Amino acid sequence: MTKKPFRALVSALISASFMAMAPATVQAADTTVLKLSHQFPASNGPDGDFRDQLAQKFAAEVTQKTGGSLKIEIYPGSSLMKTKSQFSALRKGTLDLSVLPLAYGGGEVPEVTLTLMPALVQSYEQGLRWKTAPIGVELEKILEAKGMKILTWVWQAGGIASRDKPITQPEHMKGLKVRGGDRSMDLLINGAGGAATNLPSSEIYSAMSTGVLDAALTSSTSLISYRLNEVAKSVTTARGKTFWFMFEPLLISMEAWNRLTSEQQKVVTEVGASLEPFAVEGAKRDDQRLAEVYAKSGDTVVDMDDAAFAQWVAIAKETAYKHFAENVKNGQALLDMAQAVK
Template sequence: MSGRLRVAAAIIGLCSILAAPQAEAQERVLRLGYLFSQSSQLGAGAERFASEVAKRTGGGFRIELYPNGTVGGEVETAEELRQGHLDIAFITSAPFSGIIPEFGVFDIPFLFRDARHAHAVFDGPIGQDYLRKFQQKGLVALAWGENGMRHITNGKRAVTGPEDLKGLSMRVPQSDIMLAGFRAFGVKAEPLAFPALYGALQSGRFDGQENPIAVITASHFEKVQTHLTLSGHVYSWAAMIMSKSAWEALGPAEQKAFVEAAKAAGQVSREVAGRAETEGVEALRKAGMSVVASVDRAAFERSLQATTAEFSKTFGAETIRQIKSVR
């Protein structure tokens, strides 16, 4: 090799050494936490978000996923986001009525006719207005996702109407509105963080609980519950949320990429939750659960009349009317 070639080779080698750490430094790592397992609707959405962010930013970001409540329950996760200790989370509706009171309106039992009605609300002007409300707590909501229509399980008896719930002890999320609703049905309802729920059902601390089918199947509640009622009493939304500090560290093009990735993630979570409404129910039936396919919705609504009047005072009768009237 000539002297000139040796010099060129040395320069190329030196450039490679210098470039390697620089290339590594260009990839920024952000942490994303969520409550359920990787096989859940949130898990599917989180996986899609990570892959979409990597693709849309040309590998500029790597999203590390922390499933199964690794960073704590959702109340704790929201606080970690608010303080900037966590970058991103895919969080369900459960804690937000206690964090941003206006969100409690969506926890009113039997507010939504079905998931299609809920999608129309959240994808329309009402939903976009509420997406901006996260800013009140220093959070940036990128897009809506889905936890699913919530259904009742218990280990005591079949539930077809509100009278069947009387006397049952049930875990409900940390939502004052859902607590009030179930107590109006005569339920001994108490809140409990989700990570402790399986053990509480197994020990008999609670007779029952309520969650979307995707959560029931992913959490294997069929092992500790015998009755499933497809009540669809509450639509549980989810949202991909960033801490303000993580969001503001992004450039405009990166912010756009993250929003588009979040929209894709939200759609995947809806698809998984939707499939669970059919495939999951059949799997639970095959696993030995007895299934009540429909409930006396009118009877439930009648038993809620006094409580509904209080909800109208709290959130405004016109707000509730607008949500119910969306087609």
């Protein structure tokens, strides 16, 4: 007689448990979660890497504006996948989102090497004008055909960290092992008499500390975030002239994009575009802060003048520009469209 009431009680408790869980289950089923991976250090405080901050802002605003129906999980410091795997993963849809130096994908999509072509972009304002110009429309078409879509246009100027003397003129690079960032920069380095070494910015510190590299070209933010001042004796800043401008957009894979509702697509597009002023502000701030950080470490801080810049441009046109025009499908047409943006 005592077993029936006990069984009834257990049955009632189980039923109540399922009823309590039901709303959460429905909510979980209605929530889409996307993973965002990038190579940059996690941001800690206002002086942290603005690219991680941009990812965090994007995630927070998307969640808020979709009422929690879309959530973004962020994996900084290549903690989800290796840096060089992210471009391919976006194309295949095995990664949903990334803040990615687009030129890293030049081996798979040669056209994207245009986004780190030496001296092609010479200011943030010029870079952002690509977005509505024919070159930007064509770039977006190419990327979407290859499996990814631009949400936030992010350009970054960069400088040169050296283990020895400052590098401002091409002759200063002769005989040095230098990291460029992609094929275009490698051609420039080789053309100046250096020996180009290709590796992601997250690996520069180790390479410079062990002597694998004598110098490295990378963005101002990476020169700071990866603490290259600890292994460098000098830096050439991007405060004035620089031939190094890289496109590092926030990208979404087309597979992830197609899983979103039309309303969610509208939100991620609007939020992505709204963060572009934040990206410009962060990049410009780091161009100035770079000098302060390296000076505080006792490193020599220099800027590039117009005469030196002109020398680099001449070498770029004979090496990187020529190679792109001759070896990339529609290369000359793409170069012409990019050069038309003033």
